[in-house]
Amino acid sequence: MSTSLVKDIQKDAIKADSDLVALLRKCKVVAANLGSNEALKWINNELNGYTSVPEEEIPEYRETQGKWQFWNPYNGWCPIIFPEELAKVACEARLPESISTIWALSKKDLTSALTLSCGPSKEEAIRRLLRASGDFFETELRFVIPTNLPTKIVEAVKNLVLDWSLELSTEGVIDEDSDFTEDKVEKGTSISNQYFIQNVGMLGNVDGSSNVANTVTVTQKINLKNVSNTLDQIESAKASLPPELIASTEKLSEQIRAEIKKTEPDQSFIFGALQSLKNILEGATGNLAAQGASALIASLLQAI
Structure with missing residues (x-):
């Protein structure tokens, strides 16, 4: 009698006491047979931990x-x-730890x-x-x-696995004794890559460079008082910024303040300068003051 790993994955994913590591290993076999790079990236990161992955990609x-x-x-x-x-x-x-560590924590009575x-x-x-x-x-x-974070992560992983396997079976991508026909491999690869990009993200394929904004058109009026308040908050944290960023951030802040004082401030210029300031601050990886300042500007820009 033939067996199907996709069906086995579905059965294990709905069991409350299923071995999550074993479940992901079954998923790895299916992903490898389908040649789905996105699925394999996610599964390997869950099994091994996200220790070599930037935090923003977790x-x-x-x-x-x-x-x-x-x-x-x-x-x-x-x-x-x-x-x-x-x-x-x-x-x-x-949390970057491997799913085996997180799964073990989820089974403990954490008081x-x-x-x-x-x-x-x-x-x-x-x-x-x-x-x-x-x-x-x-x-x-x-x-x-x-203390409930490990359980939350375990449930999220099981739901991702279940939904992925259901999507495969709904589209007729079912294996027999772990083998897929050629047409099912092609279909399953497309389904899997798209699924994990949409639900997890393109792991390991993020461009860390930041481009300074040159041209932008603003159709909604910027609250200039909020801009000034944001610049004041960034100024108060200046001492904690990386020394190499202080000069460039001060220059942009001065340009923005000068524009605000004009009778008819150029809204597009202010928006572009804020975007440039945000991009510069984002480049200071690991500096909390820069990250906090960048988050303040991002919040301001989202309101425009």
């Missing part, structure tokens, strides 16, 4: 808002309070704090920010995340 279902704490020898773990404009960037992270390693670059960025505040002594830091 799937959104692994994202969480946590809390930074520092060790006080007299009071134990104490919270770190960030300025409002930096809090979201500083306290947002995506105490669950901590996440954000990597040395992010922790050092937090330390630089704290040192710049002038009110910090060198001590141990930790990032505490919600």
